[in-house]
Amino acid sequence: MLLSLSRRTLARVAGGAVLTLALGATLTTPAAADDKVVRIGYQKYGTLILLKNKGLLEEKLKPLGYTVKWSEFPAGPQLLEALNAGAVDFGNTGEAPPIFAQAAGAPLIYVGYEPAAPTGEAILVPKNSPLKSVADLKGKTIALNKGSNVHYLLVKALEKAGVPYADVKTAYLTPADARAAFERGSVDAWAIWDPYQAAAEKTVDARILADGTGVVSNYQFYFATRSFVEKAPQVVDVLLGAVAEIGAWAKANPKAAAEQFSPLIGIPAPILEVALSRQQYDVKPLTPEITSQQQQVADAFHKLGLIPAPIKISDAVRAPKS
Incomplete structure (x- = not known):
């Protein structure tokens, strides 16, 4: 679990x-x-x-x-x-x-x-995920490393989309464990930084739901x-x-x-x-x-x-x- x-x-x-x-x-x-x-x-x-x-x-x-x-x-x-x-x-x-x-x-x-490097971190979803925008994360589970830079990305992206932080579930996992959970489908999305971000995009067909552009400086x-x-x-x-x-x-x-x-x-x-x-x-x-x-x-x-x-x-x- x-x-x-x-x-x-x-x-x-x-x-x-x-x-x-x-x-x-x-x-x-x-x-x-x-x-x-x-x-x-x-x-x-x-x-x-x-x-x-x-x-x-x-x-x-x-x-x-x-x-x-x-x-x-x-x-x-x-x-x-x-x-x-x-x-x-x-x-x-x-x-x-x-x-x-x-x-x-x-x-x-x-x-x-x-x-600033706002494109160097992102919220990823599986390529065929029905989630199309950050607003769709309401009620969903997002994997992230607690207290990391992507924690702030998630906070601000949700705020921009009008989704209360309390309305999403967070799974606090290291990058390696988060990737495993993402590949298993145990989480709906993954907030992660490069180079893990680039690797996921290339090797498991992860899709960027949102990066830091217009949201955070990183x-x-x-x-x-x-x-x-x-x-x-x-x-x-x-x-x-x-x-x-x-x-x-x-x-x-x-x-x-x-x-x-x-x-x-x-x-x-x-x-x-x-x-x-x-x-x-x-x-x-x-x-x-x-x-x-x-x-x-x-x-x-x-x-x-x-x-x-x-x-x-x-x-x-x-x-x-x-």
Whole structure:
């Protein structure tokens, strides 16, 4: 049976202390204050895994005497649980995970963002599904990774279609489990991001019911712990510079980037080229406008009871350099 949590349950989880960490060897004991190690959390797709594969960051950090420890996570919420637990210093996720993490008291600081990529996430249905619009989701079951960027996509898409959030059923599943449920027909729709989105479109004839166009921006955000930003601001700057450099390379060489991604995540390069074409690159400091947009995400989740209390995004944004 699919696990479907109520909004009240999700609010209780998001507003509690730290979620129970069952990430096994992924998590490590927090480094001592004088250890010159930066611990980076990454997911199987995105600029950070390319950075890891290239070895570029290690070379750039040598003059500062820092080494790098990489830890892989299945999705943004788990990565930020690790950051909250002091097992990760730096990472990136979509819009929604940092909202839940900040609401749970995680000491995160936004240090940068990638430009909007609204077509890089979508609500999918089977090719022959009778569902033709988001309005048709009323009473249906949608699979998604709780607290992820597609959680906000679902919230806003339903709002735009005039469907109350309470009128749909949610099955909170990891991407792998969600795909299995989608293929079995155990759920009516699947809210998911690239490259899983592109893979589903190609391999199981999934159809896009709606993507983020005109609904959400789908930003990617980069974070560090407050203590790491204070201890090693120059390392954060080097990290962001390396992210920008590898992003510029991927944008200029999408075929080569797809070929590098393919063996890392087990998705054919042609599918990854589609996903990469929907991704934006570069990394920039947060502006008041971007901070305001992220505040809207937080306010929407609070209004729905998905986080227990209001939060102020600007409290967690790195101060601009003077």
